Amino acid sequence: MPKPTKGPRLGGGPAHERLLLANLAAALFTHKSIKTTETKAKRLRPLAERLVTFAKRGDLHARRRVLSVIGDKTVVHELFTEIAPLVADREGGYTRITKIGNRKGDNAPMAVIELVLEPVNPKPKSAKKTAKADAATAAPVEDAPVEETEEAPVEDAAADAGAESAEEGAAAEAAAEDAVVTEDETAAKA
Incomplete structure (x- = not known):
């Protein structure tokens, strides 16, 4: 059984946090890049990476597991048909977080989280x-x-x-x- 996150939740309660992260993941898969706070980006990364891993499997059970998290059939279809083939050769690290400074209104640290869709280049030997x-x-x-x-x-x-x-x-x-x-x-x- 997964251990619950200690400390304050992003949205106030565990159910609200789960829904908030699901919406962030849907936006990430739709737009390929989103701007959010650093804390939300860091919490979104493991969820998004796990969903992309399911999409790479591509079977019906994986599609239903992703659909249970996201809930939007069009986003799940886009994830399985467009994003999964682009990252098929990649063994992990499907997202990238880039810090972009603080928000003007409340000085919250902001970040851009994006999908890494570039092809994998093998490392050159030393x-x-x-x-x-x-x-x-x-x-x-x-x-x-x-x-x-x-x-x-x-x-x-x-x-x-x-x-x-x-x-x-x-x-x-x-x-x-x-x-x-x-x-x-x-x-x-x-």
Whole structure:
């Protein structure tokens, strides 16, 4: 059984707080970003993240659980069809809270809570690890003897020429053969 929150509730009582957070979550899923007090944003984050996790599951039971919290079918439909596919690759952290200063009237600290819908970018590996990996793979390659054949430059020259048609391919092969012949003549002279 979940332990009730200690201290004062946001709306006065537990039922009012539950309804207030449900309305904030519905507004967040509808508008993708809302401006509210820091305290409400911090209390909304776990609820919104749990509802997005249900939406990622996508089954009927998850849809009914979210519907029992929010109560608006259009918001639940938007959450399941639009938001859940955008965060399918993300493993958590579906919301972002940004503090924006104090409200003019009562000096309450305000914040913007928004959904993080950007695609996930994998973290780049550190420079030390990649340098060690490059050094380990480069060392055996340098020790191996390199054997050259006459046909390899012909294939490379044709590939480098980027032949698009048969005529261009034939011209590239002829140029590669001339290059091989000149290399053989220079090697014979030396």
